[in-house]
Amino acid sequence: MxxxxxxxxxxxxxxxxxxxxxxxxxxxxxxxxxxxxxxxxxxxxxxxxxxxxxxxxxxxxxxxxxxxxxxxxxxxxxxxxxxxxxxxxxxxxxxxxxxxxxxxxxxxxxxxxxxxxxxxLRHRPLVKDLKKLLHEDKVIGDVLRSFSDFGIEKDIANLPETSRYKDPALGAGSLLDLGVYALTWATIALDANNPNGAEKPTVLASQSHYGNVEVATSIILKYPSTGRQAVVTSTTNVVGNPDLLTRIEGTKGSIEITGLVPSFPSGFRVYPKFVGSAVAGTLTRAEGKLHDYPVLGKGYHFEADNTALDVLAGRLESSIMPWSETIRMMDLTDEIRRQGGTVYAADSA
Ligand SMILES: NC(=O)c1ccc[n+]([C@@H]2O[C@H](COP(=O)([O-])OP(=O)(O)OC[C@H]3O[C@@H](n4cnc5c(N)ncnc54)[C@H](OP(=O)(O)O)[C@@H]3O)[C@@H](O)[C@H]2O)c1
CATH class of the missing domain: 3.40.50.720 (NAD(P)-binding Rossmann-like Domain)
Known part of the structure; x- marks a missing residue:
């Protein structure tokens, strides 16, 4: 595929x-x-x-x-x-x-x-622009928290045993397939508030399984230096909401990411704070400003171009996805799996 x-x-x-x-x-x-x-x-x-x-x-x-x-x-x-x-x-x-x-x-x-x-996902122009708006222009003030999800519906029970979505020997499980994108959105939202941009958040996680296949993961990340939190979920049980792939909240407003799936966002809307009172039934917010990012094809050429340019320049690593970042994310998924009880044979090899 x-x-x-x-x-x-x-x-x-x-x-x-x-x-x-x-x-x-x-x-x-x-x-x-x-x-x-x-x-x-x-x-x-x-x-x-x-x-x-x-x-x-x-x-x-x-x-x-x-x-x-x-x-x-x-x-x-x-x-x-x-x-x-x-x-x-x-x-x-x-x-x-x-x-x-x-x-x-x-x-x-x-x-x-x-x-x-x-x-x-990290190579998309949308992500670069969003990071600037969030962390340099501070369009929603100080970022406080984010919610991100990736769900697709896979009929695990009726898939062939050889499917990569079902066979743990092929790495089956929603976290490594889908959750890595939801985790990426959390770091896009919360990271740059840290001095070096690479703080390792603490993890609270829970996972559910169908047989020995992980089918649902829920994670709370907390950045110790700021107390900022992310709620991150992934599942192969149900399709996630394309109208709200990720929500990022700050002191002055919020940003909502939309698109086909979290790896393929098409735009985001920047909203000012809600005004009025929930008690009085007058809570409202302005419509928000849409930032739209149409792309040719699906958008794999962004990473392909950047990779080719890296190699042509004689680099060993990508500045967008350096080795330390892959390790940071894999340390997180290791800890999430440890808490959630998902084990691969490779873990004890
Ligand atoms: N970036 C994205 O948007 C995205 C989207 C989907 C998947 N992925 C990632 O891409 C990888 C492949 O996913 P996919 O959905 O493309 O998988 P897939 O459709 O099952 O294809 C995997 C290919 O790997 C080869 N392969 C070698 N040994 C295999 C084995 N024992 N069982 C199955 N295939 C084997 C096969 O090609 P040959 O027989 O021709 O060698 C097979 O066609 C995964 O790591 C997944 O996380 C990324």
């Missing part, structure tokens, strides 16, 4: 593109699958087709490898690409736990290879 979406956006015609991308090679578990993928999604690129991922890592014409396998394979895929000296953009969740992420970054550092987690 994600490899289709990513490739479609890569080859979109964009007159103002910062980078021209070429789909040079495709690695798949089978050459027939790889060929069918290329014919359907990038026929004009005529990529080399390999019946293994190693073929892509070893191809001298490949400048950068994009990894779109289920989370449980990311660590090994990254280690193999690093061993071959290939720069990497790897899907979220970057690995199953923080220890594995540290291992990948240590290998990348040793071999001098670029690696970045494909947290595409």
């Amino acid at each position: 994600i490899s289709e979406w990513f490739v479609k956006d890569l080859i979109l015609s964009r007159p103002d593109a910062k980078v021209h991308h070429i789909v040079q090679a495709i690695g798949s578990s089978s050459a027939a699958k790889g060929k069918a993928f290329a014919e359907k999604h990038c026929p004009e690129s005529s990529p080399a087709i390999y019946d293994s991922y190693q073929g892509v890592y070893d191809d001298p014409n490949v400048d950068l490898v994009y990894i779109g396998t289920p989370h449980s394979f990311h660590k090994q895929n990254c280690l193999d690409a690093i061993a071959a000296g290939k720069p990497i953009l790897c899907e979220k969740a970057f690995t199953l736990n923080a220890r594995d992420a540290r291992e990948v970054f240590a290998a990348a550092k040793k071999k001098n290879v670029y690696v970045a987690e494909a947290m595409w």
